[in-house]
Each structure stands twice: as structure tokens, then as C-alpha cells.
Amino acid sequence: MDVEKENVELPQTALLAELMSVLSEYLSQEQLDQVHQAYQVASEAHAGQYRLSGEDYICHPVSVALILSHMKMDVDCIMAAIMHDLLEDTDTTYEELASLFNDDVAGLVDAVSKLTKINFKTREEAQAENMRKMFLAMAKDLRVIIIKLADRLHNMRTIKVMKPASRRRIAKETLDIYAPIAHRLGMHEFRLELEDLSFEAMFPRRRAIINKSIKKARGNRKEVVDKVEKLLVEKFLDTDFPGVIYGREKNLYSVYRKMKRQNIPFNEVFDVYAFRVIVETIEQCYQALGLLHNLFKPVPGRFKDYIALPKTNGYQSLHTVLVGPFGVPIELQIRTLEMDRLAESGIAAHWLYKTTDVAHDAKVRAHEWLRNLLETQKGSDDSFEFIDTLKVDLFPTEIFVFSPKGKIVKLPKGSTAVDFAFAVHTDIGMACAGVKINRIMEPLHTVLRNGQTIEIMTSDFAVCNPNWLNFVVTNKARHAIRNHLKEFKERDAIRLGGQLLNAEFKSVGLNFDDVDPEQLQKFLSEQQIGSLDALLMDLGFGNRMPLLVAQHLIAAAGDEDSFIDIAKGKQATATLNIHGADGMLINLGTCCRPIPGDKIIGFFNPGRGVVVHRVHCKNTREYKRKHKNWLSVQWANIVEGEFSSDIGLELKNERGVLAEIASILSSYDCNIENIKIASRSADASSDVFTITVRDRKHLARVMRRLHALASVIKIARIRN
Structure with missing residues (x-):
């Protein structure tokens, strides 16, 4: 299929002439007369109406018909495209269209038209109901969605005349709904152009930067591309193997999406060289694969057989990745000509190549998808529910689950109950204590599936668990958990640092609270420490010795006797009370597992805080011999926990x-x-x-x- 971009500056007469020229290649004269009649009806009905660009409105429906003519759509579809806005934007009625033409044409126009006769509370509600109506019509006639996609494609080509906010809204809708539908129906060229036009409308600067980078890199790639292509062609010529080989390039939006999804720079995305091999039969696909694997070493785990196991939209091809010259990766698609047609045209292949099995299969698969999609909606009048179901089907790499109140939440595939909790609200995630999935209690690490209803149980006493980082997959959950644990750890460090410093002061009969604020501030300035909390945090993390800090502060205060006592080693009497595994910075050694009642000793472990061991633990002898940063600890009078x-x-x-x-x-x-x-x-x-x-x-x-x-x-x- 060749979807040519029309010149929007051409007047409607020139557009009509171009349309009739293309149609004359496959329609009879009688059918051409019918198309001309449809044009006359639409032109008269739209008289006096103009687009934002200033051109006559009729140019838009004729341009849509021109797109469809390159797909060799039938005469009813072409006429419906020319008149697709009559019911919506003019006084023309369904009955008039049916009498002038036929019920099929009138039905197609009605199915493509929006629901203007009903008042909706919000734009979203109107969009949802329009989409629902369109899919119900699609189930009866697939030409509905083909006309709608062509309509959206032309609107996206001419979207620059709209206001920025409108451009972004329409582009987002296109990326969310129409491009995925085109992909689901196998209409590859439609999908690529819709994505790139939407990308340009939403992020014009990003697209321009990537486009400039591709053009700059293209020159450096030419040598590699030419060498790979030459080697591939020579290999096929040597074996008299029939086939066509050509290079292909990722579209701009695909490059951007991969950079964003994998968080990699442009040069790592554009470092992959892609080629396509077209052969005559399925057997030759596998033979070509063997030849290519003999020429270049395949990358393990990167081979996919979509011929034996086609994708849901009917796509068939062999995919492999080879290590080419200069060590660059080469992506290869191997397919027959019919498979290539289906990959590019999807269900449009039914009209383009009506005699082939592949065209029939594409139509059957599309109808099966629509039947399954609408089967789930029987008995439901909720348009939002239909859109949610549609999105679930269009985005297989994402899952859609529901809150108890029916709100849909989109998550990456593999997400867990904790990911859901943070997706609803960060506070819900922080207080997450349990989960019910479809009203059944499940572990928080349970991987969610499409359509489940998730209910999060929260508790005022729940604590964000560091182990959640082992299974959450969303960035929001990871970021929130890490931030909380960092803050929690810092608070613990400040509290522990205060306890340690107080213990050193009390061991010589002094109190840290009595230190002169000016002397404290002078000490912090000399040590280039930003605040008292920063000092206490350093002490808690074990990055500074409480003994040395106490020495400095006591000496600065001029308490000579206390300074002499603490310098002589009275620090051994500075005892830290252990109330349990307090927070994250007092850890009980797993080697000897101390419990209340055991004689214990503590060691500073930089970054971890204090590690408590039993006095007779073998590791304490090693610590005492190698380290000086140990301290006296004891169990508090009241110890809680297990x-x-x-x-x-x-x-x-x-x-x-x-x-x-x-x-x-x-x-x-x-x-x-x-x-x-x-x-x-x-x-x-x-x-x-x-x-x-x-x-x-x-x-x-x-x-x-x-x-x-x-x-x-x-x-x-x-x-x-």
C-alpha cells in the first residue's frame, strides 16, 4: 500500500481530478459516475463551510477519499468517505443518503459520524460514547474503521493550523487510540505516520532534535549499511537463492519511545542496523535464515518465529539479530511477499489483494478480535467501561486494573499490589498493609492481571518495607520507597547520633544540652558541617566518632577536668541503651543473634550505624583487635519486640x-x-x-x- 501525502494547497477541483484519476485504474465508468455524484452532493451540502486553514471544507473529505483510493477501497467506501461529515455538519439526513445511493453507503456515513444529537456532560464522555458506537459499527463492517483512520490521518497532516492545546489533545488521543488500532489491525504504514505526526504535534522540539541527530548519524552509518548489504547480496547470489534485500530505518517516534522506555541515549538506539529479506515461499524463509546465520553469528535469545506463531493481528515474519561487521548488531526480518503485504496493509489487504489467502486471513482475524472485544461488553451500557476494555486489548504490554469504586488504573505488565497502591496515591502506598484481589486476601508481591479489582488495606501503623524494592516495577513506587527509606534512615541516624553523643557527655558527668550554642556553632563551622542535624547524622551513620566530637566540644567549653577524664579512656563508661532493633541503624548481629539478657557490645559500621553482638561472639575479638570504634552498650530496662x-x-x-x-x-x-x-x-x-x-x-x-x-x-x- 502506498499512502501518498496529498498537497493540501490544491483546490477541490484539482483534488477531485487526482482522485478520479486513481479510481479509474480499478473502478468502472458507472462507479466513477457514482463517486462524482457523491462529490456533487457533499460539495453542495458543505458550501460556505471552511476549514481553519481557510480552504473549502470539501477539500478534507475528498482528501480522505484520495487516501482510500490508493488502498483500492470499493466504490461504496469511497463515496462514504466523500460524504462522511454530511450527517454531522450539514442538514442532510440518513434517509436522503439511503435514497440517493444505498443503505450501505448511508450506514457507513452514519457509523463514522459523531453523536451530535445527544448532550454529554463532558468531552471525555462524548469521546467514549463515539468510540463505542464506532466499534459496534466496525463489528458489522470493517470499512468503518478504515474510513475513520484515513479521516484521522488527514486531520493529523493538517493539524498545524490548530491551537497548541488542541494539537496536543488530538495528538494524545491519536497515540492512545487510533495508532494502536491501526497496529492491531496490521495497518503498519498508517500506524507509523499517525505516530510521527502525533509526536511532532506533542513534542515538536524533541522530534526536531532526534530528526537532526538521525540525519547527522546517517552519513557515518552509510559505510556499514553498504558493506552489510553487499555481503548479504553476495551470499544470496552465490547460492542462487531468490530474494530481495533492502535496509530499513526506524521512524522517529519509535526511536524516541525506545530511548524513553529503556532510558538509553540516542546513539545506542541508532546503533542497530535493520534489513528486510523478501522471499517467495515459507520454506525459503527458513532457508534464508540458515544462510544468514552461516554468514553472521546470531545473538542468542533474539530469534522469534512469527510464521509458526503469528501475532494476534496476523503479522508473520522471522526475526533474528546478528553480529555484523565492526561488531554492530543487525536486525533482520525474513518474510514472503504476501506476509510483507499484510504487515504493511493489515485488513486493507482484503481490498488491495482480494484473491489472496493472506487478505482473507487478515479480515477473519480482525472480525474475530472485534467479536471477542464486543462479546465482553454485552449487557453493559457504560461507554467508559468499553474504552477501558478497548485499551486493555490495544496495549498488551500494559495491564488495566480497577479500584473498588471502578476507577481504572493503568500499570506496566508485571506490576504488583504495591505498585497499584502507589499509583493510586503515594500516601496509600506508604500506609499499605495488605491487599484484596477480587475480594480475596493475597500477598503484597502478587503480580496483577488485566481486569482484576484491587482493594488496598491501609494502617496508621504500617511501615514502608525495604523488601518492596525487590518486586515493585513502577518508577513512582521505586522513587517513593527509596525517598522514604532515605528520610527514615536519616531520622534514625540523627536520633542515634544524639544518644551516642549524650552518652559520652554523661560518662563524665556533663550534659550535651548544656553546651554553649556559640561554641557548638564554631565547632560546626571549623569542621565544615552544615548543621547540628548533619553532625548527629554523621555520628549515627558511624562516619564520626562520638568520643572525638565530645573531646572537641568539652575542650572548647574549657572544662579541663572532664576533658582529661574523657581523654584517659573514661569513654568506656559511656553506655548506649538498646531498646531493640531500633529503626534501621541499630542492627543485631546475625552471627550470634543477641537477645535481651545477653551481655552485649556494639561496633560502629560506617553507613550502617551500630551493630550489636554478644560479648563472647567470635567476631567481637576480631573487631576489638582491628578496630577502635567499639562502644559500650546494654539492654534498656524495658525492651519490646521479638x-x-x-x-x-x-x-x-x-x-x-x-x-x-x-x-x-x-x-x-x-x-x-x-x-x-x-x-x-x-x-x-x-x-x-x-x-x-x-x-x-x-x-x-x-x-x-x-x-x-x-x-x-x-x-x-x-x-x-
């Missing part, structure tokens, strides 16, 4: 032993976090249980109860 502890059990191999142990642990309010089988023999096994307890006394009670079991040979708490 703590993990490892216990080793030597068990007899008897039926039901693990179930009995699990029952006892549950009765003592212990949770089993992990079970590891260290060794196993015919008679016994050595297992390590990681359980949660409140303190040493709680652990002792649990171990005494387990030891009383006849199946337990030995039990001990694991130190490291």
Missing part, C-alpha cells in the same frame, strides 16, 4: 517429631523463622531451628520444655 535465636537440636528419627516440636513452640508464643538440617543419619538428625523469643528467660523455658521430649537427644543454643 528477637531471633538459633538453637541446635539432635533428634531421633521418629514419625511426627517436627510436628510435636512446632506445637510446643507455638504454645510458648514462638515463631519458627527457619529450619536447617545440618546432618542426618539412619537413627538421628542434627537440625538448627531459628525461632523468635522475647528474652533469655523466655528462651530458657522453651529449651527446658523441648529437652523434656523423649525424641530430643541434645539441645543447645548456638553461639556463632
Whole structure:
């Protein structure tokens, strides 16, 4: 199909002459007379109407018909295109069209026309109902959407005369609905031009920059393109293989979309060289693939067979990526001539090449898609619901789910319940505590599917979980979680830094709150620290030693005795109280798993804060020998929460032993976090249980109860 761009400056007579010239190639004289009659009716009805460009309005419908004539559409479709705005913009009625021409022509014009007789509350509501009506008509006659796409294509070609806001709105609608429909119906050339025109209307500067970059890079690519093409042609000539080879170039919008989607610079997108190979039969497609894989090394995982498994719009081709000369990647499409026709024309192939099987298949697939789409809408009068369903079908790389109130939320494929929560509102994501999917409770990491209804449960006590970063896929969710965790971590660091500094001051009988503000400010200036919070944050993260800061501040205050005490090592009496795994900067060592009641010691780990170990942990000896940044810590009088502890059990191999142990642990309010089988023999096994307890006394009670079991040979708490 060759969709030629008409010259919009031509008067309507010249446009009509061009149209009749193209139509004369495949229509009879009787049919040409009918087209001329349709022109006379439309011209008289639109008399006195003008477009924003100043030209007579009739130029627009004739231009639409001209686009369709290059697709060799039938006479009824051409006449309907010429008169497609009569019912909407003039006093002409459906009955008049039916009597002058026939019911098919009148039906096509009515289906393409907008619903002007109904008053809608909003523009969006009108758009949704118009789209619904058009698709209902499409199900009866596919020519409706072909006329509508040609109408939109001509409007986009002449959109520059409109105001910027209108241009952006129409371009967005084109990208959201019409270009994807053209793609879904396999009308490749329509889709490409609609996308590029919409891109230019929405982002003219971005398009201009990319266009300039492509023209600049084209010269540098010529050598590579010529060499690859020469090698491909020589290979085919050497084997007497029939085929046509030519290079192809990505359209501007495709380049922009790939840069944005993959977050890569222009040179990485334009570094791919694309070629198409056209052969005669399906067998030759696979033979050509073998020849090409012998010539250049294929890239693993980049081969796709759309001949054996066609796309939903009927598209068939072999796709492969090869490593060409200079190490550049070469994208190759291998297809037959009929497959190429379908790839370019889609359902229009039914009118362009009526005798071929591929044209019939394209029409059958389009009707099947429409039938399935409208089947889901039976019994529903909600136009917005129809549009939502349509978008779900047009965007297979995206999913559309619903809130409990029916609001549709668009998400990338693979999104989870947490992504949905953040998509609704950042505050909902932050307070997310659980999710119901289709009224059933599911884990937050559940991957969502099209059409599901998602209900997020929130809680005032819910905490944003760092583990969510392992499964969320949307940028909004990732950004919000990272920002929150950063702020949360910084707040923890400030609080911990204050505790550490206060502990050093109290160890020599002083109070940090009594430090002279002027002396503090002077110290911050000397150290080039922006604020007190920044100092405390550094202390909390372990980037500065509280002992050294205390020394500086006490010396500056002139308290000689206290300075001497702290310099002599009295810092050992500066003790930090541990209330649990406080926030994110007090971490309990997983090597020895300290619990309340254990003697403990703390170490500064830059960037992580304080790591707490049991005094007798093997790692503490290594820390004491290599590091000086350890501090005295102790459990606070009141400690809340549960703590993990490892216990080793030597068990007899008897039926039901693990179930009995699990029952006892549950009765003592212990949770089993992990079970590891260290060794196993015919008679016994050595297992390590990681359980949660409140303190040493709680652990002792649990171990005494387990030891009383006849199946337990030995039990001990694991130190490291």
C-alpha cells in the first residue's frame, strides 16, 4: 500500500481530478459516475463551510477519499468517505443518503459520524460514547474503521493550523487510540505516520532534535549499511537463492519511545542496523535464515518465529539479530511477499489483494478480535467501561486494573499490589498493609492481571518495607520507597547520633544540652558541617566518632577536668541503651543473634550505624583487635519486640517429631523463622531451628520444655 501525502494547497477541483484519476485504474465508468455524484452532493451540502486553514471544507473529505483510493477501497467506501461529515455538519439526513445511493453507503456515513444529537456532560464522555458506537459499527463492517483512520490521518497532516492545546489533545488521543488500532489491525504504514505526526504535534522540539541527530548519524552509518548489504547480496547470489534485500530505518517516534522506555541515549538506539529479506515461499524463509546465520553469528535469545506463531493481528515474519561487521548488531526480518503485504496493509489487504489467502486471513482475524472485544461488553451500557476494555486489548504490554469504586488504573505488565497502591496515591502506598484481589486476601508481591479489582488495606501503623524494592516495577513506587527509606534512615541516624553523643557527655558527668550554642556553632563551622542535624547524622551513620566530637566540644567549653577524664579512656563508661532493633541503624548481629539478657557490645559500621553482638561472639575479638570504634552498650530496662535465636537440636528419627516440636513452640508464643538440617543419619538428625523469643528467660523455658521430649537427644543454643 502506498499512502501518498496529498498537497493540501490544491483546490477541490484539482483534488477531485487526482482522485478520479486513481479510481479509474480499478473502478468502472458507472462507479466513477457514482463517486462524482457523491462529490456533487457533499460539495453542495458543505458550501460556505471552511476549514481553519481557510480552504473549502470539501477539500478534507475528498482528501480522505484520495487516501482510500490508493488502498483500492470499493466504490461504496469511497463515496462514504466523500460524504462522511454530511450527517454531522450539514442538514442532510440518513434517509436522503439511503435514497440517493444505498443503505450501505448511508450506514457507513452514519457509523463514522459523531453523536451530535445527544448532550454529554463532558468531552471525555462524548469521546467514549463515539468510540463505542464506532466499534459496534466496525463489528458489522470493517470499512468503518478504515474510513475513520484515513479521516484521522488527514486531520493529523493538517493539524498545524490548530491551537497548541488542541494539537496536543488530538495528538494524545491519536497515540492512545487510533495508532494502536491501526497496529492491531496490521495497518503498519498508517500506524507509523499517525505516530510521527502525533509526536511532532506533542513534542515538536524533541522530534526536531532526534530528526537532526538521525540525519547527522546517517552519513557515518552509510559505510556499514553498504558493506552489510553487499555481503548479504553476495551470499544470496552465490547460492542462487531468490530474494530481495533492502535496509530499513526506524521512524522517529519509535526511536524516541525506545530511548524513553529503556532510558538509553540516542546513539545506542541508532546503533542497530535493520534489513528486510523478501522471499517467495515459507520454506525459503527458513532457508534464508540458515544462510544468514552461516554468514553472521546470531545473538542468542533474539530469534522469534512469527510464521509458526503469528501475532494476534496476523503479522508473520522471522526475526533474528546478528553480529555484523565492526561488531554492530543487525536486525533482520525474513518474510514472503504476501506476509510483507499484510504487515504493511493489515485488513486493507482484503481490498488491495482480494484473491489472496493472506487478505482473507487478515479480515477473519480482525472480525474475530472485534467479536471477542464486543462479546465482553454485552449487557453493559457504560461507554467508559468499553474504552477501558478497548485499551486493555490495544496495549498488551500494559495491564488495566480497577479500584473498588471502578476507577481504572493503568500499570506496566508485571506490576504488583504495591505498585497499584502507589499509583493510586503515594500516601496509600506508604500506609499499605495488605491487599484484596477480587475480594480475596493475597500477598503484597502478587503480580496483577488485566481486569482484576484491587482493594488496598491501609494502617496508621504500617511501615514502608525495604523488601518492596525487590518486586515493585513502577518508577513512582521505586522513587517513593527509596525517598522514604532515605528520610527514615536519616531520622534514625540523627536520633542515634544524639544518644551516642549524650552518652559520652554523661560518662563524665556533663550534659550535651548544656553546651554553649556559640561554641557548638564554631565547632560546626571549623569542621565544615552544615548543621547540628548533619553532625548527629554523621555520628549515627558511624562516619564520626562520638568520643572525638565530645573531646572537641568539652575542650572548647574549657572544662579541663572532664576533658582529661574523657581523654584517659573514661569513654568506656559511656553506655548506649538498646531498646531493640531500633529503626534501621541499630542492627543485631546475625552471627550470634543477641537477645535481651545477653551481655552485649556494639561496633560502629560506617553507613550502617551500630551493630550489636554478644560479648563472647567470635567476631567481637576480631573487631576489638582491628578496630577502635567499639562502644559500650546494654539492654534498656524495658525492651519490646521479638528477637531471633538459633538453637541446635539432635533428634531421633521418629514419625511426627517436627510436628510435636512446632506445637510446643507455638504454645510458648514462638515463631519458627527457619529450619536447617545440618546432618542426618539412619537413627538421628542434627537440625538448627531459628525461632523468635522475647528474652533469655523466655528462651530458657522453651529449651527446658523441648529437652523434656523423649525424641530430643541434645539441645543447645548456638553461639556463632
